[in-house]
Amino acid sequence: MAVKILGTGSYLPPKVVTNDDLAKTLDTSDEWIYSHTGIHSRHVAEEGECTSTMAAKAGRAAMDAAGVTPEEIGLIVVATSSPDYNTFPSTACLVQALLECPATGAYDLQAACAGFVYALDQARGWVKMNPDRKALVIGAETLSRVVDWRDRASCILFGDGAGAVVLGDDPAATDAPEAHTVLWADGKGAGFIYRDGGTRLPAPAGTIPIPYLVLQGHDVFAFAVRSLSQVTNQLCDKLGTTPADLDRVFAHQANGRIIEAVARRMKLPLEKFYLNLDTTGNTSAASIPIALDEAVRKGVLSDGMKIVLCGFGSGLTYAGTYLQWPYL
Secondary structure: OOEEEEEEEEEOOOOEEEHHHHHOOOOOOHHHHHHHHOOOEEEOOOOOOOHHHHHHHHHHHHHHHHOOOHHHEEEEEEEOOOOOOOOOOOHHHHHHHHHOOOOOEEEEEOOHHHHHHHHHHHHHHHHHHOOOOEEEEEEEEEHHHOOOOOOHHHHOOEOEEEEEEEEEEOOOOOOOOOOEEEEEEOHHHHHHEEEOOOOOOOOOOOOOOOOOEEEOHHHHHHHHHHHHHHHHHHHHHHOOOOHHHOOEEEEOOOOHHHHHHHHHHHOOOHHHEOOOHHHHOEOHHHHHHHHHHHHHHOOOOOOOOEEEEEEEEOOOEEEEEEEEOOEO
16 A cells, blocks of 8 residues: 555744844844844734644645545644643644544644654554545644743744645555655753743742743754754665755755755755745744645645655654655
8 A cells, every 4th residue: 555645735824023023122133033044034823823723724724635524534643842732632632623523533742843754654654554544644833932032042933833734545556655764862952952841840839930942052953954964864875865866855944054054964955955934934843744835836846756854853853754755
């Protein structure tokens, strides 16, 4: 059997915050932010929007593109670091209700910015065991509500949004190439990116903790360049090919300077990397599926193209999938 990406979808909130907007309250400028990150603007969720509502809109778009009904969905996996609730219920269960999928398993997966690749691999295995059902995989984030907007080092990077894909069996594709995935983690770097709060360090009596995201930028940069190069090379080595043979690389859209450094390290032209973070910012687990959907809508992806999806994030986590579009 062959697992196929049947449809893609995405959602970006209509509210846009530009670098000039940030410069009104921060000691920065559009030129400084863009020169350091490659970002000009980002989308920010408005009142009434949250991770589940954005995820549902992206999921609905992917289902429509795939021609799939809610009754056909058997699994919903939401990759997110900014769920509607800090603990439970899962955002995926809220998405299941919004999409009115009547007979569906649903859960969240937390692997930060690498979460979509992790979730895609899990859903692919599930479809292989349940070829009569479809899986909906979503990356969704509302990071604007967990960053400190007074911290220039972090708040300039992040945006909100959601991206989704529908997976299903294609029984006619008997000779379709199978995707390969590598998943890695390095918990020794957990302090590089984290969010305050939780049960690890209870708040002192009588206080309310502010759970802001904390980012060690230089450490993350070095890790990102090393990990994205590593997973891409590992995948190519495993398949007996080289990065030069890839048609496109969909890397986590964290920082344009990171991707430029990865391209130099791998001796690849920057044009091989699909980039859209200039208008989206870092949307964490949503960045790869948002980029995939945009590429599909623009006609950038065509059947048979060899692509790698690769991400890195808090944990530390990093992961990659090599596939010939649209087969997993």
